[in-house]
Amino acid sequence: MQFRGLDALVGLGLLEPKPPDPRRVQTWLDRSRSDLALARDVVGQVDRDRAMAIAYEAGFRACVGVLSLAGYRLSSQSGHHRAAIEAAAVVLGQDVRPLLRRIDGARQFRNEILYGDAPPASASQLAQLIHDVDDLLGRLSSALDDPGR
Numbered sequence: 001m002q003f004r005g006l007d008a009l010v011g012l013g014l015l016e017p018k019p020p021d022p023r024r025v026q027t028w029l030d031r032s033r034s035d036l037a038l039a040r041d042v043v044g045q046v047d048r049d050r051a052m053a054i055a056y057e058a059g060f061r062a063c064v065g066v067l068s069l070a071g072y073r074l075s076s077q078s079g080h081h082r083a084a085i086e087a088a089a090v091v092l093g094q095d096v097r098p099l100l101r102r103i104d105g106a107r108q109f110r111n112e113i114l115y116g117d118a119p120p121a122s123a124s125q126l127a128q129l130i131h132d133v134d135d136l137l138g139r140l141s142s143a144l145d146d147p148g149r
Helices: 006-011 022-046 048-069 080-092 094-115 123-145
Strands: 015-017 072-074
Touching: 006 015, 006 080, 022 048, 022 123, 048 072, 048 080, 048 094, 048 123, 072 080, 080 094, 094 123
Parallel strands: none
Antiparallel strands: 015 072
16 A cells, blocks of 8 residues: 555645644544444344445545645545545554555445455454454544644
């Protein structure tokens, strides 16, 4: 996965500057926590592929929240999911890149189950994704709580 800078993503039309909206981000955080619990506790017991997609959406929403707090919003053009992951990596720093690479892998898995034919998700894949998204949600929550963001 390539990690382009924020200026490059703005230049490509994938991001646009926008004032932060902490109230909206809190709503996304709450929804993402709910979706992650649904994926872990309910859907994951009967359909791991669907649980992976739900958990991915929670992670994607967290990335969008990170961007919002940094003063950006995604455009609605092709590639915006990947751009959110790339930009979140820039905002959150180098140490989060391995986690976001796995989130990007979940994005690709989601695309395959929606539009193609992917092998079924394993229990360990789902557990790793849930762990990664939970970590990402914790980082977003910390950023919301930090008045100096």
